[in-house]
Amino acid sequence: MGRSAYINGTSITPMNRRDRTIEDMAHQVVAEALLDAGVAADAVDLVIFSNATAGRLLDQGCIRGQSFLQKAGLRHAGIINVDNSCAGGSSALHLASLAALGGSGTVLAVGVEKMWTGDRAATLAGIEDGVPLADRIRMHEELENPSGSVLMGLNATWTIDQMRERGATPEQFAAVVVKSRRHAAHNPDAQYQSEVTIDDVLASAPITGPLTRLMCSSFTDGAAAAVISATPRSGAPRIRASVVRSGNGDLDYHDRLAETGAVAWEQAGLGPDEIDLIELHDATSAEELYALESLGFFAPGDAGPATLAGKTAAGGGGGGGGGVAVNTSGGLVGRGHPLGATGIAQVVEVTRQLHGQAGGRQVAGARIGVAANTGGMIWGDAAFIGIHVIEAS
Secondary structure, eight states, X not given: OOOOEEEEEEEEOOSSOOOOOHHHHHHHHHHHHHHHHTOOGGGOOEEEEEOSSHHHHSSOOSOHHHHXXXXXXXXXXXXXXXXXXXXXXXXXXXXXHHHHHTTOOSEEEEEEEOOOSSOHHHHHHHHHTTSOHHHHHHHHHHHOOTTSOHHHHHHHHHHHHHHHHHOOOHHHHHHHHHHHHHHHHTOXXXXXXXXXXXXXHXXXXXXXXXXXXXXXXXXXXXXXXXXEESSOOTTOOEEEEEEEEOOOSSSOHHHHHHHHHHHHHHHHTOOGGGOSEEEEOOSBHHHHHHHHHHTTSSOTTTHHHHHHTTTTSTTTTTTTXXXXXXXXXXXXXXXXXXXXXXXXXXXXXXXXXXXXXXXXXXXXXOOEEEEEEEEEEETTEEEEEEEEEEEOO
């Protein structure tokens, strides 16, 4: 077995607040992740900093990490900025892992997003910056809808495909939300911490197509950080696989996800049936089902019934119970979606689970977890997919 990168410390902010500055959130997660890792700020050698919207929303188009971490005490660290739409977090983690394995010493991956500025239209435009201009124009021509989000319009077309081709039902999409919000109710850092029923989800305001408001993820303010090193602290989880892919329009989004997942399973030397939990990119609750099937956890059409049967809940399938625990943090639907921080937030949750520190959402005996983060669209293909397979020590 070759050398591995390890997750020596993590931190995340609460995602149910709108009153904090981006600097405040960034400084918090850096300080707490370093404390968790037992590392002084001036001992950090490299920072990979992820952010998607500060150029549009905060008038800071370049050197974002240097600007927002100026007072974090990182005296000797080089700072590299990553902007990769919703997948900036997994991009930063991949680069941090490579840097650590390449001899860069202690590497800090940080993702932070300030999305609540009082201008919802500007925030939606910032999210759509993850689509090439020509494709964005086409999407507005074809997918405009009352929600104001053409990306939710695209998700609605996928949802209709699932219903027509795989037998998925609105009740199954609602069951995903019920499960995710139950997990989020046990996560003090989640955006939404109240449980809902299937009837609540189905009766919530329509967005577009079959999707209701509670089926859709919400943008939020938030930050997360992870300390990565080739030298593990005692008990530090190991990154068993780190796989990234970018589409170019040659494949459908979910075919690209399936292809990337297959590479991740090969690199990790295991299959989906050996995974205890997964944090995946549930832009909508319907997408959670589609992604689970694309990644090989369930056959086409089977993820919805499994969710209704409780097989994707923290206590229903993961940890050897015949299924897999999905989005125990609450996922994007429950925990929230601060674009550039989401991929790192997923890894924070996986790490907590592997340490047995997830409280009421703990997956019993969790040993192997996955974080699957996607970002951006390019002519129906995924602009970026990052999958990390993480193993308890």
